[in-house]
Amino acid sequence: MPPSLRGINECRGPGSFKLPGGGAGAEPPQTAPATRRHLALALPRLAVERLGPGGPVLVWRGVGSRREVVAVGGVEGVRAGQALSDAQAIAPEAQAVEEDAAAEAALLERLALWALRFSPLVSPSPVHGGGSGWGPGTPALLLDITGATHLFGGEAALLRRVVAGLAGLGFTACGVIAGAPGTALALARSGGAGIIPPSEEAAAVEDLPLSVLPIAPEVVTALSRMGLRRIGEVRRQPRGPLARRFGAATLRALEEAAGEVSAPISPIRPPPDFSATREFLEPLITREAIDIAVAALLRALCRRLEEASRGARRVVLRAHRVDGAVQEVAIGTGLAVRDPAHLGRLFEQKLERLEPGFGFDRIVLGAEATEAMTGLQGGFVRGAQETEDLARLFDRLAQRVQVWRLAPAESHWPEREVTRVHATAGVLVPQDWPRAVRPVRLLRRPLEVSAMALLPDAPPSLLRIGKVGHRVRAAEGPERIEPEWWRARPDRPGRDYYRLELASGVRLWVCRSGFGAEARWFVQGRL
Amino acid sequence: MDPDPTPYPLPPEPLPMDRPALLAALRARIGRLERAGAAAALARSQAGVVSLSESIDAHLPGGGLARAGLHEILAAEPGAAAGFCAVILGRTAGPVLWIGPDPDAWPPGLVRFGLSPADLVLVRAPRPTDGLWAMEEALRCPAVGGALLTLSDLDLTAARRLQLAAEAGGALGLLLRPDTEDPGPSAALTRWRINALPGDSGSPHKLGDPRWQLDLLRCRGSTPRTWTVTWRTTTDRLDTDTDTIPAATPRRRRA
Numbered sequence: 001m002p003p004s005l006r007g008i009n010e011c012r013g014p015g016s017f018k019l020p021g022g023g024a025g026a027e028p029p030q031t032a033p034a035t036r037r038h039l040a041l042a043l044p045r046l047a048v049e050r051l052g053p054g055g056p057v058l059v060w061r062g063v064g065s066r067r068e069v070v071a072v073g074g075v076e077g078v079r080a081g082q083a084l085s086d087a088q089a090i091a092p093e094a095q096a097v098e099e100d101a102a103a104e105a106a107l108l109e110r111l112a113l114w115a116l117r118f119s120p121l122v123s124p125s126p127v128h129g130g131g132s133g134w135g136p137g138t139p140a141l142l143l144d145i146t147g148a149t150h151l152f153g154g155e156a157a158l159l160r161r162v163v164a165g166l167a168g169l170g171f172t173a174c175g176v177i178a179g180a181p182g183t184a185l186a187l188a189r190s191g192g193a194g195i196i197p198p199s200e201e202a203a204a205v206e207d208l209p210l211s212v213l214p215i216a217p218e219v220v221t222a223l224s225r226m227g228l229r230r231i232g233e234v235r236r237q238p239r240g241p242l243a244r245r246f247g248a249a250t251l252r253a254l255e256e257a258a259g260e261v262s263a264p265i266s267p268i269r270p271p272p273d274f275s276a277t278r279e280f281l282e283p284l285i286t287r288e289a290i291d292i293a294v295a296a297l298l299r300a301l302c303r304r305l306e307e308a309s310r311g312a313r314r315v316v317l318r319a320h321r322v323d324g325a326v327q328e329v330a331i332g333t334g335l336a337v338r339d340p341a342h343l344g345r346l347f348e349q350k351l352e353r354l355e356p357g358f359g360f361d362r363i364v365l366g367a368e369a370t371e372a373m374t375g376l377q378g379g380f381v382r383g384a385q386e387t388e389d390l391a392r393l394f395d396r397l398a399q400r401v402q403v404w405r406l407a408p409a410e411s412h413w414p415e416r417e418v419t420r421v422h423a424t425a426g427v428l429v430p431q432d433w434p435r436a437v438r439p440v441r442l443l444r445r446p447l448e449v450s451a452m453a454l455l456p457d458a459p460p461s462l463l464r465i466g467k468v469g470h471r472v473r474a475a476e477g478p479e480r481i482e483p484e485w486w487r488a489r490p491d492r493p494g495r496d497y498y499r500l501e502l503a504s505g506v507r508l509w510v511c512r513s514g515f516g517a518e519a520r521w522f523v524q525g526r527l
Numbered sequence: 528m529d530p531d532p533t534p535y536p537l538p539p540e541p542l543p544m545d546r547p548a549l550l551a552a553l554r555a556r557i558g559r560l561e562r563a564g565a566a567a568a569l570a571r572s573q574a575g576v577v578s579l580s581e582s583i584d585a586h587l588p589g590g591g592l593a594r595a596g597l598h599e600i601l602a603a604e605p606g607a608a609a610g611f612c613a614v615i616l617g618r619t620a621g622p623v624l625w626i627g628p629d630p631d632a633w634p635p636g637l638v639r640f641g642l643s644p645a646d647l648v649l650v651r652a653p654r655p656t657d658g659l660w661a662m663e664e665a666l667r668c669p670a671v672g673g674a675l676l677t678l679s680d681l682d683l684t685a686a687r688r689l690q691l692a693a694e695a696g697g698a699l700g701l702l703l704r705p706d707t708e709d710p711g712p713s714a715a716l717t718r719w720r721i722n723a724l725p726g727d728s729g730s731p732h733k734l735g736d737p738r739w740q741l742d743l744l745r746c747r748g749s750t751p752r753t754w755t756v757t758w759r760t761t762t763d764r765l766d767t768d769t770d771t772i773p774a775a776t777p778r779r780r781r782a
Contacts (some may be wrong), residue, residue, distance in 0.1 A: 387667060390622055476732065
């Protein structure tokens with residue numbers, strides 16, 4: 001049995017791995033502010049705990065034609081890796097559930113959002129291969145807790161609080177705090193829990209099996225055939241031959257685990273430039289209470305923005321529910337804003353989407369995109385007030401409907417003559433634009449019609465729209481437009497455009513797509 | 528607003544002999560009552576009206592299409608109506624919002640009628656209530672020159688709301704509706720019907736400048752009238768070809 005499958009049913013307590021200096025869980029000596037600290041949380045039983053409390057469960061996955069048990073809940077004598085049929089023979093009362101990797105990844109992301117309350121930099125560690133149990137596939141969360149520990153009374157207290165919080169939500173977690181993210185992840189994924197003092201990472205991972213590292217299984221097998229099963233044993237080998245034989249990725253995984261290199265973590269949400277947070281002892285349930293809280297947070301946020309001479313372009317409200325769910329509401333503005341009243345108006349309608357359930361115990365308002373904004377004094381700059389009024393109008397409209405401008409683009413193909421730009425963007429109109437007469441209304445879907453011409457390639461003299469025939473009084477054209485060869489479909493037929501006036505005075509923009517017998521006629525716009 | 532049959536109280540002094548002067552004074556008084564909010568908004572903008580052409584301006588009260596007000600346009604021919612709306616909106620000299628369930632306004636064509644893409648903002652409001660809300664927000668904004676809403680049905684309350692919003696903000700509002708048998712009552716200041724006419728180029732190979740028939744169906748403070756006009760693309764002018772008083776309104780509605 002590989003060591004990674006031991007202890008699948010319970011998290012090994014602190015001190016299960018030997019620490020060279022200092023006991024596990026002990027407060028480490030004061031770290032220098034320059035060193036980073038990371039907290040890795042392995043969630044070995046996520047696949048089972050995702051299903052909620054209940055009877056015995058066997059989570060299985062199809063491997064080829066075989067159904068293999070990957071996680072076990074509440075069943076004695078069954079281990080991961082067994083065939084599902086064997087497991088069901090041992091525990092006939094257990095419910096068999098197929099593994100759902102997408103649901104697990106979504107749950108991990110939700111938990112990462114929940115963990116934003118401990119640090120602004122949280123990353124769900126990708127679930128690859130494994131999905132459950134111990135190993136490189138164990139679902140995990142990685143938190144950069146540098147500089148955040150004092151808020152919770154030290155690293156040990158933070159670790160206790162995070163693990164207790166996850167237990168409250170119904171998830172078993174093993175947390176390890178270390179300097180390098182790779183070390184913390186490797187230790188947590190091997191089932192450890194505790195705190196590694198700075199610069200002792202290499203010694204801490206010495207005895208770990210290779211199977212907890214994100215290394216291809218073939219490499220692990222090949223190394224074990226040489227008698228190299230532990231990280232320390234491999235690290236004592238000469239680096240050159242190791243890299244030549246097993247690739248730089250293997251070496252890099254070893255260095256990350258030993259804390260020699262540190263890969264930056266990619267946070268699930270970008271940390272906001274400015275934020276305001278409020279925690280509530282009594283969870284908020286009513287709309288009035290939420291409105292009051294949001295107004296207070298907006299005032300605090302805008303005050304901070306003003307102190308920094310900045311304005312927000314994008315503000316995100318994150319409401320943490322009592323049951324651990326996090327709901328997000330985002331608004332964007334056309335110009336940088338730090339007026340609480342205006343931002344409040346933009347949030348007004350969007351707050352209807354929040355579902356308080358049993359209430360929100362924490363609301364965070366973060367300005368994720370900000371721009372420099374010096375205090376404007378109205379009245380001196382002509383037009384400044386108009387620009388601001390207009391930008392605010394577009395902000396309000398954009399919360400409920402789509403708003404855009406159409407700017408001239410460099411194309412002759414009719415549908416691409418203009419491109420959508422943001423409502424507050426400036427639009428430059430070239431001098432001789434457009435080069436030909438174009439319709440005032442372009443039909444979203446061109447209307448296929450039949451046309452009759454006196455001569456081939458002559459303008460149509462009779463147009464049949466539906467079942468009604470219309471005599472053409474005058475026609476201008478053709479204007480031939482060829483497809484753009486650098487686009488995706490350069491083989492589409494070219495078009496001949498005609499401007500027609502029917503006897504009733506109706507003016508239409510009509511095109512013939514294709515030539516000869518394949519020609520089809522369309523009404524594409526009204527002139 | 529349908530006029531109430533109760534007459535306005537006449538001034539206590541004996542009836543002066545100058546009946547036209549009295550009528551003008553009464554009209555002005557009613558105008559003040561009805562558009563009280565617009566006065567402040569109009570004071571902000573340079574001109575209270577949008578000028579169309581000489582003969583049309585002469586017929587409309589105030590000498591043009593009033594800003595800070597709502598105007599209804601029935602599109603007997605969608606292309607001609609869009610062109611006429613572009614002429615009006617282009618002359619408001621400000622940002623213009625084109626609001627509709629699926630706005631199909633096409634700037635490369637509208638620029639011929641004097642509406643620049645730099646001024647045009649499109650708003651897609653799939654539901655009618657969203658469209659009315661967006662229109663009201665736009666009309667209330669003092670920085671907006673004009674706003675157009677395409678819709679099929681409009682109840683009197685909604686139209687009145689829009690009229691009040693336009694009076695508060697000072698923008699010119701256009702309601703673009705398809706031409707129907709019975710357009711119903713309206714709170715708008717004017718109601719037009721726009722139809723296309725065959726061009727007068729005389730050649731089957733040349734379209735010539737667009738010609739329209741403009742029916743002023745109802746107008747607060749003036750009488751119905753019909754014009755045939757030509758839009759001169761080269762000079763950006765609306766030239767009046769004929770100017771007729773309709774023999775009888777097509778269908779008289781009970782006053």
